Amino acid sequence: MEFRQSVYDNAKQITDGCMGYEEAFCTAACPMHTDVKKYIRQIGEGNVEGAMETIREKLFLPNTLGRICAHPCEAACRRESEFGQPLSVAALKRYAAEKADEKTSWDTTTGEDTGKSVAVIGAGPAGAQAAIDLRKAGHRAVIYDKLNVVGGMMRVGIPEYRLPREVIDFEYSYLEDLGVEFKMGVEIGKDITFTDLRAQHDAVIVANGAHKGGVPPVKGKEAQGVTNACDFLKEVSLTRQSETAGKRIAVVGGGDVAMDCARSAWRIGAEEVSLLTLESFDELPASKEEIHESMEEDVRFLNSWGTDEIIADETGRVQTIRLKKVLSVFDENGKFAPQFGEETMEIEADTVIFATGQQVEDVTGGLIEQKGGGRYVTNPETLATSEDDVFVAGDASGGYIVVEAMALGKKAAKSADRFLNQQELEEGRNFKYEYSFVTNLDVPLPKGTENLPRQSGNHRAAEERKHDFRPYDLGYTDEQAKQEASRCLQCECKLCMEECLMMNDYGECPQDIFGQFLQDGEIEPIVPYSCNVCGGCTHVCPNDYPIGETFMAMRKDFILHNDGKSPMEGHKAIEMHQKLGFSKVFTTKVKGGK
């Protein structure tokens, strides 16, 4: 049956624009699209097992991420944009993992064996996620790592007091369950050439991370006691000490890596820890939490100072650092272009750690082109390279944090799988959903929303924790987790569905009903004839969609196609009723006045 054009137009407008299925802010921002809203609700309901199941649908590292995820979800959280107090999404994840992550309930099914083999370079989160997905697709996955321990930068960058190593090992045991093979202590480019590796496998995923720390061209940088964050943190991670470091440690840099260095410095026995940043305190790129916790641990912040010269003593060891005052860090276009003034200052130190960025080292023998920061040149949507069988993931391809590395690993694995199955790499893929995106959700705050404070974690006292590598944050109690979960606004639209009973009988949101209509080209008459035409839907809809109006227009077409009669059996009586209401017996007109 044909409907009038306005019916199709409205149905299309509603189907295209309805926010009923639009992701919550948190879930859209998560590169892995963990169903944050759902698991927080489950925790709130006391269903921690259910929450765990929800998390594991997307993440194999729940406890790890619960502790160290840089949580883009929290930056996007509605409670952040409204009140500056986001849900503690990551901490809730850790709570669920500690409470309910049972190895026995892990999904260890793999795809049917394809006979294809993929080499993955790097046992960091990108390589691990790629290997998991490759096994799920039925391919053989072999991870090569030059280290003897798994986890990549999570293991040799992120300090132990933030991420206990047994958590990584436990969560990585999932890969063994899936049959991922590990060749540890094997360095590609040294122990095996990239060419040989390619020859042994049907495809290669390069996920070697960014492990080359550098020292900027500062005068005196050759002095003993000068090092970089990567080398320092790696040594501390593997040995809980540092051959290079002395007792008065200065860290250069204002990001999270610098905070890790400074806080690690205490833990290997430093007596004085300073942090030298170009940025002013308010401009520091590190997270608020890390800054706060570093200050609690008495790290001395020297903000707006640049390193002018490192002066060594007679033995060649660092003795003094001369600093010059920073006037501004960024130019008017927001580009990094520090300007210095005349003022200088000297501080005493025996160690300088530069935490000023990490670079990607080449493992391909120059085969794949690199750009800024050593990152490989890839097609950003597919992570394919100039070589058909080579894909890049993680920091090596452009990520900066663990959960991004995972999403990039997933992406690369998907492309590799398509390549191995001789499928087109791009066709039919929804690239938007393969990474973070900004949701189109735009709804008023739920009625009665209050600004409730975020539950802080249970941190050990700074004076105690700064001397050991045990976790500094003890995590939430049951009570705190529930309390925190109850702050979640469960962001969604579906406002019309709260208002309208009838639509709930036919779908989850108008997108279902009108989308189905457009797809089928027809609709059961009972649907439009169940509408009260009350306007409640349009009244609450942030987009004012003409839902009732469209049902009404459909009715008109049903009548036109049914000899002027309603298709609903029950309406016979109404038609009679109406007829009587216009009959002579029951009507009159009387002119007033003279």
Place this chain on the structure above:
Amino acid sequence: MTASKKGFMPGCSLPSYTPEGVQKTMEYLKEIYPDLGGVQKCCGKGTKALGQEEKFKERFDGLQQDMDDIGIDTMIVACQNCYKTINETSETTKAESLWTLLPKIGLPEEVRGKAKDSDVIFAVHDSCSTRYEREMQDGIRWILRELGYRVEESENSFENARCCGFGGMIVPANPDLANRVMQRRADDFESDYVVVYCAACRASLSKVGKKAFHILDLLWGPVVHRDDDAPEDVLSKPAQAWINRYKSKRVVKKVVKA
């Protein structure tokens, strides 16, 4: 200056419910507007709601003819559907709601303050079809206050009004759903006593156990006290309803001609 020529039109559900209410209302209007005319007919909203455009047009044309025949330019109505239908359809006749008119002309002396000792607190069910007619909604509160009743508002008052379940002719099409909509609307109100200003809404809320009064019941009828019952649900009894409609038609004639 040409004074507007006013008429009164009870519509269909109101005259089927209360010929007495129609009579008293018209008598009072007639005191104020001695030249008051009257039309008894349905506005055609039901036909329109079914989607019968042609038939609706035909029927409304008939109503227009009636209004024109008796020289009406402003039709006073006591039903939100009549109000909307006429204003949306007629190019020459304007519908004026009784609920905005009464605050302007005032209530008869004898009813003012009559309920000031009533212990009932009324919730107000606003009609969804006129959710954005704030003046009308305020008029109802004004009448209640003038009578002396106390009023309780709910989250779903005024523009957040919800359907009583009767709208869109869904009762015969999907009775189970209609019942759920009625119940949901009833649950919006804390008070058992609800005042409505549409006779069909009254029937809906009565069906699910609310003590629902039409504002005209309160205006012209006895003062309501706690534990008093609401009038019976006449609209659910077709024979009774049609007799009432017939009576109302006679009322219209009688009052105008008086």
